[in-house]
Amino acid sequence: MSLDPYKLRLDFPILSETIPNGKPLVYLDNGATSQKPMSVIQATNDYYAKENANIHRGVYYLSQHATxxxxxxxxxxxHFFQAQCAKAIIFTRGTTDSINLVAQTYGRVNVSEGDEIVLSVQEHHSNLVPWxxxxxxxxxxxxxxxxxxDTTYxxxxxxxxxxxxxxxxAISQMSNVTGTVHDLSKxxxxxxxxxxxILVDGAQAxxxxxxHLVDMDVDFYAFSxxxxxxxxxxxxxFGKEEILEAMPPWLGGGDMIESVELESSTYAALPAKLEAGTPNIAGVIGFSHALDYLQKVGMKNIKEHERMLTEYALERFHRIGGLTLYGTDDLEKRGGVVSFTLDGIHPHDVGSILDEEGVAIRVGHHCCQPLMKxxxxxxxxxxxxxxxxxxxxxxxLIQSIEKVKSIFGRVVRK
Incomplete structure (x- = not known):
């Protein structure tokens, strides 16, 4: 079944907003963060309003319900990602936190002098700096x-x-700069x-x-x-259960221990061993409703809709003179991301003028400075x-880019 974006937009309050100059918001920065449907917003609000309690520790109703x-x-x-088991799912603060956890636990124990760590030249800083x-x-x-x-590996x-x-x-499945989707099988x-x-940075994919994590046969998979x-x-x-079991904790503190003496401790079983302290309870509960929403829409439908949008965007972009596109034209190897530059115009200037038109895009090096070099x-x-x-x-977006070219054309002529 195909999805109806016009109907689905009604579930996202921010997409009906205007920016301060009265222009309607055109949000095209989903690579940085997505917008939230009302069901997710309501779920996080309901937790604080009606269900707020710490988890795993209380014997009273609110705590047990929150847990x-x-x-x-x-x-x-x-279930959503077809992982090995629920114990193989570790909640963190984000993709960056997940990658650092692996580097500081599995990496510290298993990497020795003279060993090799393999990355790619287009990794996000979050999958570069920790290594x-x-x-x-x-x-x-x-x-x-x-x-x-063409930016494929x-x-x-x-x-x-x-x-x-x-x-x-440690390698990304989909580039946050070019949208290139990589076949990782080889x-x-x-x-x-x-x-x-192998750790896969799945933040974009x-x-x-x-x-399908089991089918992918990866050892670690991180996303936000x-x-x-x-x-x-x-x-x-996500980590294979036997690997997570063998890893030491990264952070010490509450909820990750079995017993504590003055000079030593024994650690809790998975997943608690790797989840020290009070987590973002409201955020995790909100994520549950996000998964429900995505399940209802259908990930295959999402992929196909974005492919249609990307094909349409590339067709329009190819008609614009003085514009350079980055990434492959092969739609089988590309997600819903289009990166471009305009001859003689700095990306920050482009972004600022587009903002005046209500069009929100991301400009800069996208935390991928080595790729930019x-x-x-x-x-x-x-x-x-x-x-x-x-x-x-x-x-x-296209109309706003034409306005950018018009403005800078006048500047050059003057």
């Missing part, structure tokens, strides 16, 4: 999978990059051949397409709730779509 809602989300997340820190601490080596001109020398010295491969096969582990209709401050780390540009303008976007949103 049930929290743990129900864990089970729902496991730089670990490599520096352990005197390990960082190696990088290059990209082709260049796997021609994969066997030379991933070797028997490789301990961890990388995963090579990881298995050398006995390494998890919200736009069906993800706020990019898939949920509240901010909630992330998920390789592309030899200071940054890009990025429009990123979700299922509530329409062709009219893209038309508004």
């Amino acid at each position: 049930e809602l929290f743990e129900r989300t864990r089970i729902k997340t496991s 730089q820190m670990l490599a520096r601490e352990k005197k390990a080596f960082l190696k990088f999978i290059p990209i082709k001109e 260049d796997l021609s020398k994969l066997n030379e990059i991933i070797t028997k010295r490789t301990k961890i491969v 990388i995963i096969d090579r990881v298995r051949q050398v006995g390494a582990k 998890a919200c736009h397409m069906p993800i 709730a706020h990019k898939m209709l949920g509240p901010t401050g909630v992330g998920v780390l 390789q592309l030899q540009i200071p940054g890009t303008c990025r429009a990123s779509f979700y299922f509530y976007n329409t062709k009219e949103d893209i038309d508004a």
Whole structure:
């Protein structure tokens, strides 16, 4: 079944808003965060208004009810992503937190001097800096999978990059800059051949397409709730149960212990061992309702709708003179993200003028400075779509870009 974005938009209060100058909001920054439907907003409000209590500790009704809602989300997340089991779902503060958890637990124990950590040249800083820190601490080596001109991974020398010295491969499934969706099967096969582990940064992919974690056969998968209709401050780390069991805790404190003596402690079973302290209870409960919403809309429907929008956007963009697009034209390898530059116009200037028209996009290096250096540009303008976007949103974007060109054309002529 196809989805109806016009009907679904009615569930998102902010999409009916106008910016201060009276222009209607055209929200095209979903790569940074998605908007929230009323069901998610209401669920988080209801928790604080009617259900607020700490979890896992209280014997009274409110605490037990909040615990049930929290743990129900864990089970729902496991089913939604077809994970190994609910215990393999660890709640964190976000994708960044999830990746740091793996680097500081699994990485610290298993990476030694002279070992290799493999990344790609287009990783988000969240999947780059933690590994730089670990490599520096352990005197390990960082190696990088290059990209082709169309920004897909260049796997021609994969066997030379991933070797028997490789301990961890940490790589994104979908680029937050270009929208390129990578087929990870060859990388995963090579990881298995050398006995390494693989972490997939799914921050962009998890919200736009069906993800079957068991079928993917990855060791770790990280993503954020706020990019898939949920509240901010909630992330998920999936890990194979046997690997998580062997990992030491990262943070010490309440709820992650079994017993505590003055000079030693024993740790709780999964998932509590890796979830120290009071979590974002309201956020996790809100995420449960986000998953319900996405389940109702259908991830396959979302993928197809965004593909239609991307095809329409690329067709319109190719007609604009002086505009450079980044990423592949192969829609089978691209998600709902379009990055571009305009000749002689800084991305920040483009973003500022578009804002005056009510069009919200992201400009800059998108936390991917090494990729920008390789592309030899200071940054890009990025429009990123979700299922509530329409062709009219893209038309508004195109019209605003034409206004940018008109304004700077007048400036040049003067």
